[in-house]
Amino acid sequence: MNSSAKPAAGWLELENKVCVVTGAASGIGAEIAREFAKVGGHVAILDRDEKGARAVAAAIAETGARAIAVACDITDKASVDKAAETVERELGRCDVLVNNAAAIYADALMNIDLAKWNQLMAVNVGGFLLCSQAFGRQMIAGGGGSMVHIASISGRVPQPYSGPYSVSKAGVKMLSQLLAVELGEHGIRSNVVSPAMVRTPMSEVIYQNPEVLKKREQIVPARRISGPRDIAEVVVYLASPRSGYVSGQDVLVDGGLSTAWLTLIPRPGFEKQDAQ
Numbered sequence: 001m002n003s004s005a006k007p008a009a010g011w012l013e014l015e016n017k018v019c020v021v022t023g024a025a026s027g028i029g030a031e032i033a034r035e036f037a038k039v040g041g042h043v044a045i046l047d048r049d050e051k052g053a054r055a056v057a058a059a060i061a062e063t064g065a066r067a068i069a070v071a072c073d074i075t076d077k078a079s080v081d082k083a084a085e086t087v088e089r090e091l092g093r094c095d096v097l098v099n100n101a102a103a104i105y106a107d108a109l110m111n112i113d114l115a116k117w118n119q120l121m122a123v124n125v126g127g128f129l130l131c132s133q134a135f136g137r138q139m140i141a142g143g144g145g146s147m148v149h150i151a152s153i154s155g156r157v158p159q160p161y162s163g164p165y166s167v168s169k170a171g172v173k174m175l176s177q178l179l180a181v182e183l184g185e186h187g188i189r190s191n192v193v194s195p196a197m198v199r200t201p202m203s204e205v206i207y208q209n210p211e212v213l214k215k216r217e218q219i220v221p222a223r224r225i226s227g228p229r230d231i232a233e234v235v236v237y238l239a240s241p242r243s244g245y246v247s248g249q250d251v252l253v254d255g256g257l258s259t260a261w262l263t264l265i266p267r268p269g270f271e272k273q274d275a276q
């Protein structure tokens with residue numbers, strides 16, 4: 001599809017909606033914030049990296065859209081509650097929450113230190129809960145809203161030697177489903193977007209190695225690594241009333257990776273053929 005064939009921004013009905021994105025100083029979160037701004041949303045950029053959040057907000061504001069940066073550590077209830085107050089005061093009640101801020105580190109299960117495990121779970125799951133509570137209250141008061149939580153393919157299949165990352169992302173999926181069930185009667189939907197391989201500051205070190213990049217591209221049916229835009233466009237759709245009857249779902253954005261693993265099995269006589 002060429003860009004002129006893109007649906008008009010109004011189709012999404014997100015104009016003047018207050019859209020809160022956590023971890024929006026960088027990578028996928030920053031792109032989600034930019035996408036909301038493009039379709040007329042008023043965007044709150046929450047991040048513990050205040051300087052980065054300000055830079056993203058300033059760049060959005062330059063396009064004429066409404067954006068504010070809010071310093072927030074999602075693991076700290078007081079900080080999240082204060083951020084929610086700031087958003088309500090500056091932009092109005094939250095209509096859309098995207099729980100995106102997360103962390104990862106490498107470790108084998110047998111070597112994991114419990115304090116480090118708890119610290120990561122406090123960001124990747126506890127932080128999602130705290131933001132869902134603080135902004136969910138505003139949605140309840142406003143008569144509805146949409147929550148989108150960024151999990152990962154690693155929440156569906158184990159990603160070894162990554163500390164508690166897979167466990168945390170599986171937790172995000174269940175948290176989202178619980179929110180869908182408990183908050184549905186308030187007109188609130190809750191869904192997950194699960195990326196696979198995305199080129200962002202979190203993963204860039206991996207892609208600096210050309211051999212790794214090539215190997216990764218080869219195993220994806222789409223033959224490319226996704227970018228933040230691939231994720232952000234799905235998030236915006238799930239945030240909008242265009243997906244108004246979708247709740248409790250997990251949308252995998254993986255270029256077909258998860259469906260392709262049988263191609264890894266050598267099968268003499270069934271090799272790839274060129275299209276005729």
Ligand SMILES: NC(=O)c1ccc[n+]([C@@H]2O[C@H](COP(=O)([O-])OP(=O)(O)OC[C@H]3O[C@@H](n4cnc5c(N)ncnc54)[C@H](O)[C@@H]3O)[C@@H](O)[C@H]2O)c1
Binds near residue numbers: 024027049074195197
């Ligand atoms: N990059 C990938 O390949 C990939 C794949 C699957 C899922 N994801 C998920 O996508 C989301 C975004 O990842 P990314 O690659 O853009 O990461 P990133 O590291 O570029 O950005 C994460 C942002 O979260 C912020 N953050 C971290 N801890 C925080 C806290 N306690 N409070 C507030 N802000 C905090 C960071 O400051 C940073 O700006 C994450 O949930 C990640 O798990 C990423």
